[in-house]
Amino acid sequence: MDVRQLLMPVFSGVTLDGPSRMLRVDSKPIKVETSPGHVEIAFLHVIESEGSSHTDLRVAAIYDRSPIHTFMFDSEGAMLTANQAALLAHQRSALGLTASHGSAITLRSLFDCGSYDGGQQEAQAAYDEAVDCHRHIHPHISKKDGRTKWAMIEMWPMQDPVTAGSAVLAKKYNISQQKELELQLASQQVALQRQNQELEQDSVIMQEEQRKLQREANSLAQRLEAVLHDKFTPRSGFDADTPIDKTLQFLQGVIAGDMPPVQTALDLYHILSESDTNLRQPVGLESQLLQHSLGSEVGQSMLQLLQGNSSAPRGGEGLIISGPVCMLSDKRACLESAAAQSSGLARHGSMTKQQQQQLFIPTNVTPDVERRLYDAESNWQFDIFGYAEACHGKCLSMLTFHLMKQTGIIKEHGLDESKLCHFLQKIESGYDSANPYHNSVHVASVVQMSHMLLCHGGVLKSGAMNRQQQVATYWSAMVHDHEHGGLNNDFLIKSRHPLAITYNDQSPLENHHLASAVRLLLQPEYQYIPASHCSAEATAQFRIVAVNQVLGTDMKKHFDITSRFQMVMKCADIGHLAAAARTHKRWAYQLEEEFFRQGDKERSCGLSVSPLMDRSTQGGMTRSQMGFFSIVGIPLFKAMAEVFEDAQPMLDGVMANYHHWEAATPEADLPA
Structure with missing residues (x-):
């Protein structure tokens, strides 16, 4: 009997694949009255389960x-x-x-x-x-x-x-089939990961190539822009070629087989035959600077900044130094007071033995300062102000020591580190933090930019300088404004400052910066260079580099330096033109404030206020930025980048800041 058919749907739990069960079924017919008077026959089934085995x-x-x-x-x-x-x-x-x-x-x-x-x-x-x-x-x-x-x-x-x-x-x-699938999937996953890594590497290479091409494109665009600016900018039409430059260009044309126009030869003849021609200044510098397109006051400022002392005074604004000594009798007290303030000699001239011993105080280099020092080694737009704030007054000495250490100069030349630290801190103490511009932060910036030009701008790589000249360049950058009083050479000359008298009005500040630093270096406690490295030849070479570089920071020698191409220190000294826009703008306004302070002193002493130094004149020095970039900055940095292609980032920064000032013209963007 089929139990499932018998019991369904009463016992639906029994299935075909269920366990075997032994059942005994007894069946017998019975009568059932389904309704009154109606009886049906049914079957009664009695099912009993037999006893199951253990299995x-x-x-x-x-x-x-x-x-x-x-x-x-x-x-x-x-x-x-x-x-x-x-x-x-x-x-x-x-x-x-x-x-x-x-x-x-x-x-x-x-x-x-x-x-x-x-x-x-x-x-x-x-x-x-x-x-x-x-x-x-x-x-x-x-x-x-x-x-x-x-x-x-x-x-x-x-x-x-x-x-x-x-x-x-x-x-x-x-699970063999499952495992084979897992192994296949794992193998495919490994292959996909490898392909993904290769694609990522290819993507990185392509991105780097794209960035490289973009940099090259930007560089070419900047160079083209600099060339077009140099050749076709109509704002000032300034001709920066000196008589020597014009002569060399003429001779190069003749050597190349060109036939120069007769008029060009006649013009060059007249220029060279004039008795007062300065061979290393642009032809007609004064008339070019004072032309109407530059503006009267801006032109006079640029003329005062760039023209050598040989130029004649203009009208009633002539220098007092050209008159007799008695002309100063009623102003002597004021002038002598201002002159004393313009030099740090009175402030730094004497120091007790105890003060000298306290100079060398080891500075704890925090992780932040250490990170910034390493950043200074390779960053064209180094945040000098952020670094200076982290150093608490030691920015110049710490940066110079770090760069000399990292470049191997200290080890290679066997320098006495203790005496070097004393010398660096002594030099730094000769910078007045009250000066808005000519202070130790500016000098640290010049040291950093000099390092960038030497080590990353291609100067050392090209062989234009050797290791001894590198040492001299770091030293020159560090001392190039030593004991600067915040007043320029023109003021020292007009006020008959002792430095102007001593150096016969020839770059008195620059001569003093160099001389005061050399005097310190000659003192036994600061002689960090061992005698084995102080041969007569090495000392003479060091001195030549230092003298040329420090004296070359005088802006009146700008065109002379450009012609001789001794420009590393010059580019570094005005390196803020290539800094990040925020940093450059801050330097511009700090220099303007220093100029205004000189203008205040000139007014209080009864002197005529120098151009762009009058605090009451809206805009002040910032109004001359376009002219300074066009006449000084762009030609200088362009010439540097043409010879040393690795210095292109510096020219890029200059052009970016030039466009900033160009966009702000005619009204200067004054700080809030």
Whole structure:
């Protein structure tokens, strides 16, 4: 009898793949009155379950727990029961075991069929820890084709329905196909990662090439712009060629086989034959600077800034130095007071032994200062003001020492580090922090820009300077404004300052900067250069470089320096023209304030106020920026970049700041 048909839908839990159950069925007919007077015959079935064997109970328990499991092991690992398919599969994988000898199968033998040992930890997890669904990956070598196959043993804890003791259900899966897919996916993932890395590397290379091409394009654009500005800018029409430049250009044309116009030869003849011709200043400098397009006051300021002392005074604004001494009788007290303030000699001239010993105080270099020092080694637009604020008054000495140390100068020349530190701090003490512009921060900026030109601008790489000249350049940059009083050479000359008298009105400030620093260097406590490096030849070369560079910072020698191309110090001295816009603008206004202070002194002393130094005039010095860039800055930095291509970033910065001032014309962008 089909029990399922008999009992459905009363007992729908019995399925075709369910466990076998022994049932006894007794049937007998009965009469049933379904309604008054109506009787039907029905069958009564009595079903009784026969007593099940231990195997049946365990099979039923496995089925109730999960029909996927095929083995049951007791707490000792001995097999309690298994289905026929599982036994046959185990027989194929384990020699000597057959379905008829199923009692020989243990949990241990199930694990021993694989290449990886297992069983102990798995048994602990199943029996002691009662971990549900504990799985063990089981690789083995196929006896059929010798390939690696993968199986997975899954175990669940349960209770033996016969003994009520601990038991484990186990199922062995063939996961070879899954593993092969995983390996293929892993291999593909590795290949994709490799391709992705290659693509990323290619992208980085392409981006770098793009940036390089962009830099080259920007550089070419800046050069073209500088050339066009130099040749075709109509704002001032300034001709910066000196008589020597014009002569050389004429001769180069003749050598190249060109036939120069006769008029050009006649013009050059007249220029050279004039008795008052300055061969190293642009032809007609004064008339060019005072032309209407520059503006009267701006032109006079540029003339005063750039023209040598040989030019004649103009009208009623002539220099007092050209008159007799008695002309100063009623102003002497004021002038002598101002003159004393214009030099740091009174302030730094004498120092007690105790003060000298206190000069060298080791400065703790904070991580912030250290980071900024390393940034100064290679940054064309170094944040000098941020660095100075972090150094607390030691920006010049710390930066100079760091650069000399990092470039190997100290080790190579065997310099005495202690004496060098004393000298650097002594020099730094000679800069007045009250000066808005000519202070130690400005000088530190010049040192940093000199380093950039030498080490990153191509000067050393080209062989234009050697290591000894590099040392001299650092030294010159460090001392080039030593004991500057915040007043320019014109004021010293007009006020008959002792420095102007001493140096016969020839660059009195620059001569004093150099002389005062050399006097310090000659003192025993500051002689940091060992005698072995002080040969007569080395000392003479050092002195030539230092004298030429420091005296060359006088703006009145600008065109002379440009012609001789001794421009490293000159570019560094006005290097703020190439600084970041914010830094450059701050320097411009600080220089303007220093000029205004000189104008205040000139007015209080009864002197005529120098052009662009009148505080009451709106804009002041900032109104001359366009002229200064056009006449001085752009030609100077352009010439530098043409010879040393690595210095192009400096010219780029100059052109960016030039456009800033150009956009602000005609009204200066005054600070808030």
